[in-house]
Amino acid sequence: MKQKLFTRNGGNIKKIKLFTSKELEKATDNYHGNRVLGEGGQGTGYKRMLLEGRIVAIKKFKIADESKIEEFINEVILLSQISHRNVVQLVGCCLETEVPLLVYEFVSNGYLFQYLHDQNEEFPFTWELRLLIAFEVSSVLTYLHSAASVPIYHRDIKSKNILLDEKFQVKLSDFGISRSIVVDQTRLTTQVKGPFGYLDPEYF
Structure with missing residues (x-):
């Protein structure tokens, strides 16, 4: 078995x-x-x-x-x-x-979602840190879409799929519904998955 x-x-x-x-x-x-x-x-x-x-x-x-x-x-x-x-x-x-x-x-600081929705006075979630996280998310998506040997579209980018390590650096997770795209493939027919508001524009 x-x-x-x-x-x-x-x-x-x-x-x-x-x-x-x-x-x-x-x-x-x-x-x-x-x-x-x-x-x-x-x-x-x-x-x-x-x-x-x-x-x-x-x-x-x-x-x-x-x-x-x-x-x-x-x-x-x-x-x-x-x-x-x-x-x-x-x-x-x-x-x-x-x-x-x-x-x-193991990613020690959990999900971005909790910092956006559960504000903690002991740890102010500053705009500087928010911008850094946004930059790192956009950087890793640029890599996946344009620099990886086979482009990868995540299809479910949301704050619950963005983890933060001990230095609050981004760790993108949950690639279950991602899809690889062959570079010379001009058409792709597949079921659209993931919440519409978080769908990769390129993939849509």
Whole structure:
């Protein structure tokens, strides 16, 4: 069964560290509630330290239907091709479970959303910092659209998909519904995904 799931979940993916289900069960204390970082529409995130001492975020998908599996495989493939300081780093994945698991670098300061909507007097979210974040987001999108070997359109840019590290530098995340575009491809027919207000103008 593990081999069957491994193949279905994209077991031919290269350049990515593969974790066993036992390794990640142990790392999360069998997905205990006190390890939860947060929950979203796609799944649950867990914070944990791996055996080599690295702190990571483990993303467990909620539903293992075919569309979610495709998004999972898409995210793994895209992140394995991207090397940019403002894109969250994919450490590895687990492909032998019913619900696929992704292992990312841990980004300590959470989502941009919380700083925009939950103002904290102890930490004023200054306009200088906002402009820096806007600049870094636009820079990484310019890279993905124009400088990457194969252009990548994120399709879901919003404050909940922009993480901030300990220095409040941007880490763009959640590439599940992203799409690669072959440079010489003049037409693209596909289902439009992502909230309309956040859709990449180039892709639209």
